[in-house]
Amino acid sequence: MVIKKRKKKEIFALGNEAVVEGALLAGCSFYAGYPITPSTEIAEVMSARLPMVQDGVFIQMEDEIASMGAIIGASLAGRKAMTATSGPGFSLMQENLGYACMTEVPLVLVNVMRGGPSTGLPTSPAQGDMQQARWGCHGDHPIIVLSASDVQECLEMTVVAFNFAEKYRTPVILLLDEITAHTREKIVVPDPQDLEILSRVTPAMPPEWYVSYEETMRGVPPLPPLGSGYRFHVTGLTHDQNGFPTSRPDEVKSLIHRQFRKIDQFFYDIQLVEELQCEDAEVVVIAYGCVARSAELAVHMARERGVKAGLLKLKTLFPFPKTVVQALARQCRALVVPEMNMGQMSREVKRVNNGLAHVVTNNRVDGQIITPSEIFKNIMQA
Amino acid sequence: MAQVTQLIHDYLRHNKKFPHVYCAGCGHGIVLGSLIRSVHGLGYAKDDIVLVAGIGCSGRMAVYVDFNTVHTTHGRALTFATGIKMANPALKVIVVMGDGDAMSIGGNHLIHAARRNIGLTVLVLNNNIYGMTGGQYSPTSPEGTVSATSPFGQLERAFDIVDMAVASGASYVARGTVLHATMLDGLISAALEKPGFNLVEILTPCHTQYGRKNNFKTVVDMYQWYKKNTVKLENYQKMADVDRSGLTPIGVFRDEGRIGLEVRYAQLRNKLQEQGTCQSSTN
Numbered sequence: 001m002v003i004k005k006r007k008k009k010e011i012f013a014l015g016n017e018a019v020v021e022g023a024l025l026a027g028c029s030f031y032a033g034y035p036i037t038p039s040t041e042i043a044e045v046m047s048a049r050l051p052m053v054q055d056g057v058f059i060q061m062e063d064e065i066a067s068m069g070a071i072i073g074a075s076l077a078g079r080k081a082m083t084a085t086s087g088p089g090f091s092l093m094q095e096n097l098g099y100a101c102m103t104e105v106p107l108v109l110v111n112v113m114r115g116g117p118s119t120g121l122p123t124s125p126a127q128g129d130m131q132q133a134r135w136g137c138h139g140d141h142p143i144i145v146l147s148a149s150d151v152q153e154c155l156e157m158t159v160v161a162f163n164f165a166e167k168y169r170t171p172v173i174l175l176l177d178e179i180t181a182h183t184r185e186k187i188v189v190p191d192p193q194d195l196e197i198l199s200r201v202t203p204a205m206p207p208e209w210y211v212s213y214e215e216t217m218r219g220v221p222p223l224p225p226l227g228s229g230y231r232f233h234v235t236g237l238t239h240d241q242n243g244f245p246t247s248r249p250d251e252v253k254s255l256i257h258r259q260f261r262k263i264d265q266f267f268y269d270i271q272l273v274e275e276l277q278c279e280d281a282e283v284v285v286i287a288y289g290c291v292a293r294s295a296e297l298a299v300h301m302a303r304e305r306g307v308k309a310g311l312l313k314l315k316t317l318f319p320f321p322k323t324v325v326q327a328l329a330r331q332c333r334a335l336v337v338p339e340m341n342m343g344q345m346s347r348e349v350k351r352v353n354n355g356l357a358h359v360v361t362n363n364r365v366d367g368q369i370i371t372p373s374e375i376f377k378n379i380m381q382a
Numbered sequence: 383m384a385q386v387t388q389l390i391h392d393y394l395r396h397n398k399k400f401p402h403v404y405c406a407g408c409g410h411g412i413v414l415g416s417l418i419r420s421v422h423g424l425g426y427a428k429d430d431i432v433l434v435a436g437i438g439c440s441g442r443m444a445v446y447v448d449f450n451t452v453h454t455t456h457g458r459a460l461t462f463a464t465g466i467k468m469a470n471p472a473l474k475v476i477v478v479m480g481d482g483d484a485m486s487i488g489g490n491h492l493i494h495a496a497r498r499n500i501g502l503t504v505l506v507l508n509n510n511i512y513g514m515t516g517g518q519y520s521p522t523s524p525e526g527t528v529s530a531t532s533p534f535g536q537l538e539r540a541f542d543i544v545d546m547a548v549a550s551g552a553s554y555v556a557r558g559t560v561l562h563a564t565m566l567d568g569l570i571s572a573a574l575e576k577p578g579f580n581l582v583e584i585l586t587p588c589h590t591q592y593g594r595k596n597n598f599k600t601v602v603d604m605y606q607w608y609k610k611n612t613v614k615l616e617n618y619q620k621m622a623d624v625d626r627s628g629l630t631p632i633g634v635f636r637d638e639g640r641i642g643l644e645v646r647y648a649q650l651r652n653k654l655q656e657q658g659t660c661q662s663s664t665n
Binding site for chain 2 (some may be wrong): 032071078079096244
């Protein structure tokens with residue numbers, strides 16, 4: 001897709017710039033967005049890069065509601081499309097994000113978290129949108145939420161986000177935080193040929209046989225681009241297998257159940273975590289984003305003092321990596337959960353832990369990162 | 383009549399469970415008929431047309447017609463259409479909205495889509511009321527309208543959709559009514575053929591929710607109101623100010639034929655790619 005052939009190379013980049021690199025590698029050719037701190041660099045770099053991509057389109061919309069609408073439209077027209085935003089913009093996107101869930105439109109939404117609620121702390125990091133990412137839109141809906149903790153991961157997880165979106169025909173949210181997005185580090189941009197890039201399944205049958213929301217084993221119906229001869233109806237109303245509005249209880253049930261099933265049955269494919277020194281750990285720190293980097297140092301400090309500590313770094317936040325967390329909860333004495341909110345992840349951990357291990361919460365909402373020594377103290381006291 | 387029946391078979395969906403949702407006397411079916419005649423007359427392929435609709439009675443139009451159809455969220459139809467058109471400029475993208483869609487919840491999207499001059503054909507079905515939710519006053523309800531949420535008459539001034547579209551920078555702006563069906567065919571056909579952002583406001587009666595509460599005893603009274611109170615723009619312009627009172631001009635208000643944003647963006651992209659300047663802050 002990228003015009004100029006790129007070899008594996010090292011660059012010095014912001015987290016936000018790495019997101020753009022990852023998106024272009026994944027085949028993204030459409031970006032719509034509205035400027036908001038601290039995600040703006042993604043739009044800025046996209047506006048310069050996308051016109052260089054075959055059929056690439058960048059458009060600055062009038063608000064975040066419109067941005068989501070535009071990328072859903074572009075995705076239906078066959079593009080890999082994304083947007084990026086922060087706090088207040090993420091709230092505005094929930095309406096059309098729900099539409100994308102209901103109509104099963106692949107797209108990637110990057111939310112660079114800043115302090116909230118409301119205008120909050122526009123230039124400071126936070127992790128307060130975690131539960132909003134899962135439950136922000138009204139109604140029951142499955143969704144995939146990913147995160148990244150350093151600049152290299154920003155690139156890699158953006159590629160993963162596009163792959164999941166295309167493979168499972170679902171919106172994918174990539175949750176970054178202000179620190180990760182605004183850290184500048186050396187990263188390796190892989191050669192496109194070294195990457196596994198997935199694209200949505202398009203129908204193999206002739207148009208007259210195509211059933212747009214067919215109940216299949218995989219649960220992921222094929223999606224043709226608009227204008228390719230498969231004329232079908234897309235609606236945010238609860239629809240039958242042909243895509244037409246329905247309120248028949250059996251059809252409503254089968255639609256919602258299939259949407260959940262298609263994510264649930266691929267749980268092990270979607271659950272991405274990194275375990276660091278967890279094999280013999282008695283105390284495990286569970287963290288994601290910039291906090292995971294503090295936690296890594298804290299674990300080393302604890303190990304130096306002879307405490308068997310480990311780190312579970314979450315890359316997938318939802319569906320919550322319950323099987324890994326549960327296994328560790330059985331194995332260790334305590335789980336330490338540092339997070340830059342009032343307990344949005346510890347809520348999940350406690351639910352999965354279900355009394356197995358002692359859960360130590362470590363919350364911070366003052367716009368400052370949780371330091372290694374803070375986490376270290378919690379490990380030692382756990 | 384035979385031709386009309388044939389068109390219905392060609393353009394309406396056979397696998398969609400009819401009957402439709404429209405009440406007796408509703409003008410939306412006339413708009414759909416006019417749209418189908420225009421598309422047929424211009425010879426567009428059904429595969430190349432994307433009909434994007436908002437929410438409400440007008441939004442339901444998308445489900446009946448055999449194009450690529452997208453029934454979006456309330457007021458946001460233009461944003462979806464913008465994405466579709468920018469992603470694939472070869473598609474003919476038609477947007478159908480109601481007055482609540484276009485002027486209230488989606489007002490911001492309308493002025494910006496018009497300002498951008500993105501290549502869309504927009505039909506705003508103005509029935510002066512929120513019909514589907516049970517007849518609450520809309521931003522185009524005339525002052526004094528009695529509705530479910532203005533039982534004592536509403537005090538706000540109504541929006542003029544044509545003025546708003548012209549002021550926002552639309553390339554082609556027209557107004558018609560469902561009573562003047564032949565004229566409407568012409569307006570919609572012209573809008574479909576022009577480049578850039580083209581908007582046709584269509585006055586269409588809602589007797590069930592608007593007429594009955596506002597002194598229109600029958601549906602026919604509403605159509606007669608259109609007959610008496612609308613005047614062709616050419617004649618309207620010749621009239622003295624005192625005679626214009628209470629009259630609504632219909633016709634073409636602006637026709638600039640400016641090329642759309644999607645074309646200009648493609649031109650810019652081609653120019654940049656020919657120059658081969660691959661600049662970015664990370665290179």
